[in-house]
Amino acid sequence: MLELLAPAGSMEAVAAAVQNGADAVYLGYGDFNARRNAKNFSREEFAAAVSYCHVRGAKVYLTLNTLLTDRELPQAAEFAAEASSLGADAVLVQDLGVLRMVRQVAPDLPVHASTQMTIHNLDGVKMAADLGMTRAVLSRELSRDQIEYICQRSPIEIEVFAHGALCMCYSGQCFLSSVIGGRSGNRGLCAQPCRLKYGWEGKADSYPLSLKDLSLAGYLRQLRKMGVTCVKLEGRMKRPEYVAVVTGIFSRAIHEDREPTAEEINQLQAAFSRQGFTQGYYLDQQGPHMFGVREETKEPKELFALARSTYQSGEAQRVPVTFYAMLRPGEPAQVGVKDPEGRVSTAEGAVPEPARTRPLTTEAVENQLARTGGTPYRAERMRVLVEDGLSMPLSALNALRREALDGLTRQREALPSRHMGSYHVGARYENRKEPPVLTLSVRSAQQITDQLLELGPALVYVPLEELAAHPEKAKAPAGTAIGAILPRIAWDREFPQMLDNLRKVRDLGVTDVLVGNLGMVAAAKELGFTLRGDFGLEVYNAQAVKEYKKLGFSSLTLSFELKFPQIRDLSKALDVELITYGRLPLMIMENCIIKNRTGSCNCQNTNTLTDRKGARFPVVNAPGCRNELLNSQTLFLADKAADYQRLGLWAQRLMFTVEDPQTCVQVTRRYLDQEKWSPKEYTRGLYYRDVE
Known part of the structure; x- marks a missing residue:
């Protein structure tokens, strides 16, 4: 079954995702991740999030997917080591220097190649595998035939984005925000200048760089058959209600082996969209129809109120367990519980007494054990032996059930035993003395x-x-x-x-x-x-x-x-x-904005995009009929x-x-x-x- 990976920008969003069926969440701990403006977790919050998720059968992936300076790496090493010791299930990285550091300080922690690594072909996936990564998150621009080609030959797991915002540029290759505004997308602080107005012939009168949000709701079974391991929902900057709505719809569809209904698609759109959704890249059908902007709409109060109730009122009882009970004369009553991973917790009570009136039945014991409301557990199977003629207060059975479940919870939130290492900067190389x-x-x-x-x-x-x-x-x-x-x-x-x-x-x-x-x-x-x-x-x-x-x-x-x-x-x-000289490349784009404008390929001529301030950015062709956006000003350092x-x-x-x-x-x-x-x-x- 597809793993469903949901975003979590806060502890409330963690609950929203998990209670609505996420198999894993991804979140930031410390300042070194691709959404530094999201509420990143403190040590205590991260530990609580891991415990909360693990008890409920969900994984936690740490995002360390930004470029880091040499001065930042020691602190990032502390975060990585702490996250590993606190039970993080994997870490996402962009920077090979961060990868090297993680291997030193947390050698047991699985590493995933972030979409920021711009992995978009089979050789890129194989290289990630050779570097010791266990999963690659593919570029969002890939079509389904290319995803399938990679999945069928990949030595590691493949993750694809299935819902949320689309960048105009290949992730990890965008310099627009940093060069024109000093806020680097590769450092987690993208200012999203692509969502602003631009235009042609000196007029900034349209939104040629603002894509609609992606939604592959409708292709989930296809993705599973292709061999995709995990589908990812984007949105760490979004509110918990959004996370709840989107996660719930995708989770139900995946578990029921169906696609979302028309009503569910409407709910996805109400939760957030930019004039609808697009599947243009996935279907290999690019063009102007893929573009849209965020319009002012009324908050879907009823939808969000219903979404809040899913994570603020009770438990979803996600974890199926098997109960065991044995009541025999002259022996202490025993109750045990076993989770899907084979962990067992037992509780022992008083010796059952001979029944004076109505003796306990197997059915009565099963009914008491099945009362797991308010816990993450769901009684899926029963193995109960009750010998004839015995009596025991139901309150005592309830206490045994609670004791057994509490013991199981402690086991499920137990921290893993992992190797730890220290970060070594290594040998220092002297700078060249001669001019370059x-x-x-x-x-x-x-x-x-x-x-x-x-x-x-x-x-x-x-x-x-x-x-x-x-x-x-x-x-x-x-x-x-x-x-x-x-x-x-x-x-x-x-x-x-x-x-x-x-x-x-x-x-x-x-x-x-x-x-x-x-x-x-x-x-x-x-x-x-x-x-x-x-x-x-x-x-x-x-x-x-x-x-x-x-x-x-x-x-x-x-x-x-x-x-x-x-x-x-x-x-x-x-x-x-x-x-030291030239028009710096700001974006490389799969979507041809020149063809979107004119309806035909016109790469050989000079095409100039203008922003609101009148700055003029050349658009040139890149190999494979792609576009490259160049800076409006020339770098000059002579x-x-x-x-x-x-x-x-x-x-x-x-x-x-x-x-x-x-x-x-x-x-x-x-x-x-x-x-x-x-x-x-x-x-x-x-x-x-x-x-x-």
Whole structure:
């Protein structure tokens, strides 16, 4: 049966989820999770939540799914160790540095790959398994045929989102909130700028980045047959009544092996929606119909009042138990209870007396034992032996039942015996003293000219498709290497073409590839390429650097959400490079907003999205007919060379996107201090700003 995983932003929401049939809840403990604005649990609250859930047969998953700095990792290690000792059933992570830390301090605690890891193909799932994870939460953009393909071949459990808010960008790859507002979605503080107005031709008059909420109510049996282990409900920022309504509807449908009724769908919509729901990604039917905004509606008071009653009035009696009782002359009365996991609790009472009038019957004893109201337990089976002619007060039987159940509860909430370790920062690597070499990345083969190559960059990264289509660009003067940029997103159905292109460029003599997703590592490795990590890997701390070194990487691009002092202090077990020029990528989107607007593919022309303040964001095509949203301002640091040359970098990268070939040359010369050019408008990015 599908596991149903519900959100819990408070202790009340835990009760709402569990009393309405959730098999597991996910919640934040401490400050290091993807919903830092939710009410995260204190130590006492977390312990109470785990106890409450375990007694009622539900699991608790801890969310530690944000990027952490080296300074934050020791405190996160304390949270992880405490959560493990308090009985958490698993932890969700995004950051490979956090994964490394968890393995040190809580080696027995299962780890799940958060959707923030952008796992969207089979190789990504296998990589998560190789890293010791037991479950992967897939990207929400995947279609059902791709989910099924992965499920049928996956070595670990697969979890998919089944209801709740949809991000416009692939989770873990969005920088819109941090770059324009200083609040990082990768650090748990997304300000949701995608829900604001944007538009085309200078007018911000629509909502082209605001998707309707996802709902796969109607496809639950299909998901189960495909091999999905767990369906996840989104909503840790939502109120407990919402959690109760949605969890209850999904739970009943799953347990009754049906889909939600029309009335239940109406209730889901009343609880929260953005002009209805969408299944566009799942059905592989994208388009304008997937978009919507939150409209002011009346609170569904009756629905929410009914929802409150489900968790404020009594118990749902979720745990089926078997009762045992034996009443024999001359022996103390015995009552036992056994739970589905085989735990047994017994109670012993007084010796039954000979009956003076009506003797006790088996049926009477069973009736008393079955009175489990007000507890989480439901009497499912009885094994009762009552010999003839005996009498015992019913109150004494009730007391034995309560004693046995109390003993079972203590067993069910007992903390697991787990190994504990300590967090080790490890060896410190000295920073490089020499200035960084210059690398370039381009979007099109046309941007690579003889003039550009004559400037002697150490490496020029070219998109794989472009390089395969323009083999002449694989040649470069001595001292300059050409590398291929792998797609950040490539579904399994796109893999054959990607592998074909990789073989082509390898045969052209290309030896380096820039990898921005874990799902592309194995293919590049098997073909013998030198692995260089791109910004999509989200390298934020020294522990992550060490993990990527173990995976065989030769260099890494550090996150552009880090500040210069953090980069300087980061211990670099590998060569690192930093993006020092370019329009930073803010979103990579499965839904083509250009086609949504015009009805046809129009990627080759310049498309510009405008926000409410008049800022203009270029929208360009990404491999696989996807969109990439670029920043409205260009990152420019040529006049700050003294700052970034002291950070211990191996390379600084100029990222060319919408520039014409001549501008590429001009910018490169400026960074080589051969001329004084600077853009009219520019930004310093986040390197000098605090990112929350």
